[in-house]
Amino acid sequence: MPNEKSSVLQDSGFDYSDITPIPLKTIDPNDLKTPALCDILYSDDYRELISLLRPLMKANEHSQRALYLTDMIIERIAGHYTVWSYRYNILETLSSKDKSNGSSELTNELAWCEEVALQNPKNYQIWHYRGLIIDLLLDRYPDQFDIEGEYKILKHMLNEDNKNYHVWSYRRLFVEKFDLFDKKEELQFVRDKINEDMRNNSAWNHLFFLKFGRYKLKLQKTVDDSVVSDEISFAKELISKAPTNPSSWNYLNGIYKILKKNIIELKSFVTQFTNLVYEDSVSVYAFELLAEIHVLEKDLEESKKVYELLAKTLDPVRVNYWEYKKAQLTVV
């Protein structure tokens, strides 16, 4: 163990001297006989932190000094799920209603989460953890929860990385939890995201969720006609701006699929793009949809021609797939 002077915890303001450390086993880097199998040559400070964490966890100690220790470890390994889980248990105790500063423990924790999130944008645990803390806050001190604070951090995170999977997933849960499907700001945010980058598929997915989520989740029996026609127009407008963008095509197609609408009505729209010849690019999605429309029209010959065109000239990397689609036609 490192001596007191070099302790990584010397400036912590907490006293850990009563704890009997449980040290991690030492590794001999010169042992050539046994395969090390990914044992890590830990640093002394990490060894010290874990050697204190283990007895504290064993004793189920839910204290400020334990909380501080988890902070130090997460700073070193953000993906340390055990420590996240232990930290949650600590907070659950520290924020109980009989504590004088229970609510500020939780609001401080949300602020701490933000710092960690900004430093670890790809982390799995943090957003789930944040959700758990918010649930605690809502359960114990509902008037202390500031929904605007959530918007702020989410906005910041999605500015940094506009396709961050975990953040978008958190945002979806957040919308569901507070029933924000129709909230103007939420819709404006996601439309702005799409407008600044039409190929941000995560934003398209979120828009789909806002507009059709309640229907898909069976919270609603139907989708308003006006919503459907607005979204179809929106998708068409953006396809017209960028006809090779798969995100807007998938959105349009997705609406038809989920509502079981007839794609034949898209024929005149689609043919605008199958007739459009760019020198350097082609709207594969328009051709794929056109082939499917021909199938519904029972015009298998036309459909076959489209698949052949895709396989031979327009989209040769997917030649196997187009051949497969063509082969399916004869089966039908």
Added chain:
Amino acid sequence: MAPDTTDDDRDKKIAKLQFLIGLTNLQTSQQSKSKSKSKSKPKLDRFDSILEMLETSKPQIPQVEQETYPSRTINAQLQVEKNVIGIYENFLEKGSNNIPEIETLKHVQYVRFYLQNPLPVEMLGYDSLHTWTIYWLLNARCTLGGYDKISKVEKDAIIDKVFSFWMDETDAIGGFSGSDGEYQLPHIASSYAALLSLVIIIDDDNYKRIKKNLDVEKIHQWLLSLKQPDGSFFMHTNGETDVRAMYCALVIINLLGIKDEKLTENCIEWLVSCQNYEGGFGGDLMDEAHGGYAFCGLNALLLLIDTPKQLYDLIDVDSLISWMVKRQYGMEGGFSGRTNKLVDGCYSTWVGALSPLLEVVTGTEELINREKLQNYILCCCQDPGKFGGFKDKPTMRCDFYHTNYVSCGLSFCNSFHFIDEDIMKEDGLAFSFKAAKLDDDCPLGLVDPVFTVPIGAPLRFKKYMKRE
């Protein structure tokens, strides 16, 4: 260690024959004889294939869109296209004798070095992924041709290590924690990775020891404690629920033979609802379609159903295929994980394994373009120097995760899969996948697309678990 070698050889020969006459799917071969056509596609050599890729592929984003609507996506995509084209052109200039091959030797050296030696402190982040790091390296070693070369010393060390992660202090807890069982929580994905390492190394000599150490009933109880009424599983206490947790749990359940109604209740319903409007699967209901989750989602279903055709009753197979093939980019040849995202070598497994699975389900010869994926892997995911390992894309560094999943992807490029109907009836669909090489000279091992371990290993493990 390669039990049943003669059987395997026979299977390979039969399979190859079937494949050559255009019948990759043994299961449907009887009914589909009339409709199958013999297609002999001339195989391009790699030089011509790269040349063809550059000549015929169009950039994803037309010039006019680049100019009118510049965006982050466009910038990032153009950058990758530029890098990759540069690399391909460079190889073409050097001529057909210098097109990269699979540099098995240096990759094996990389993997063996990291299995043998302790990791430097810079890799501290792996501390909560310990069972994963062992599995990634061990499986990569097998895929790179070392399945039968793992020594008894190594196997014993792996068994010791894996069981050092076991937590048996708490009654209700079983499973493997990320590392050093005395202080880390058991975790479904960590347990999955630990179990896969045991699946790889189990043999006549050590199975009794493995069996004795695995407290199957405790694992069963622990998984039940993580099960949610909607069908999903928590990854760990206070943890998240997602399609990964579901897939990993079902792999464990199937390997240990503890499938029961309580564990599988509502699983199918929950999984099916994770297929989103694009055709792929998200991590949770209505999340964005993603390669990793699509792999987990489809395989989780295959671990629950009895025959491949049942898939058609559950999900929209056609839209999954349509989404899957769109993950492959013409200029790069590699796969992206999501719509409008960049190619990344790891999707050679996450998306690459979907292709053989869906080829079996549909009875199709080939869905994705193996040749072009292989071009990306060989030219862009391995370093030109003497250091081994695989990576995401040319500008990145090699790591354990990519080394495993890119190797598996490369194996998928060089093989095709089919179902053994007898095994399917006897042991379940997920255990019945067999494979054969497209090219006998390929040095890579065959990989199971459901469990991502050497083909045949899951069934062998299951049988050992039943043996006295």
